[in-house]
Amino acid sequence: MPSAAQIMGEPIQLYDQTALLEMDLAKAQGYAILLQGSAEAPRPGGKLSKQSELLAFSALTDGNVIDACFGTLNSKEASEQAQRKVKDVKRILSDGVEQRSFPSVAVQAYAGAFRVVLKYQTAANKLNFLTRCFFYNGIKKTAIQELAESFAELQKAIAALASS
Structure with missing residues (x-):
């Protein structure tokens, strides 16, 4: 059953960028390994x-x-809204399990997101007090853009799933 956002043609929120980018480096590494070995x-x-x-x-x-x-x-x-979004995303992903390439696209999207987090955290951790003032916003902006790119194919696959 498609969500209201899918019916309206809006992209589904598949992650919270703040939660992802603030994730502990070791946890992000663990999730990347879990998803892609x-x-x-x-x-x-x-x-x-x-x-x-x-x-x-x-x-x-x-x-x-x-x-x-x-x-x-x-x-x-956790907020109720965030917990509801988690359930919605899991349901949407579960709906796509029978589609031929959908599981692969989903795994690649989330694995890519964790690679972005690893890259972002590594770069941010290298900054000192002075360089943080000048370079942090650029690093964060790049990471946010890369997260969106990581999920682009999955958004297309979900839209195709909703239209079928």
């Missing part, structure tokens, strides 16, 4: 096995990966 970007043509891909997709739909992307891992502190 490594914290590094996959080599060109390097694909997960079908079994690994389904396991990674299950981590999205049934695990706490999406919760982490919305900052709702600690449910006592």
Whole structure:
């Protein structure tokens, strides 16, 4: 069942950029490894096995990966709105499991997002007091743009799913 945003043709919020960018470096690395077997970007043509891909997709739909992307891992502190968004995203992703390439696109999107977080955190952690004043906003702006790019294919796949 498509959501109101899908019916209106609006992109679905698949993550909270603040929650993602503020994520602990070790957690982001763990999620990247969970989704793709490594914290590094996959080599060109390097694909997960079908079994690994389904396991990674299950981590999205049934695990706490999406919760982490919305900052709702600690449910006592999470807003009801964020928890509702997590449930909506998990439902939307679950609806696409039968589509041929949908699980792969979803896994690639979230794995890419965690790679962006790793890159952002690494760059931000290298800044000192003085350089932070000059370079932090540029690093953050680039990370926000890269997050959006990471989810572009998944947004298209969700739109196609909603129209079918």
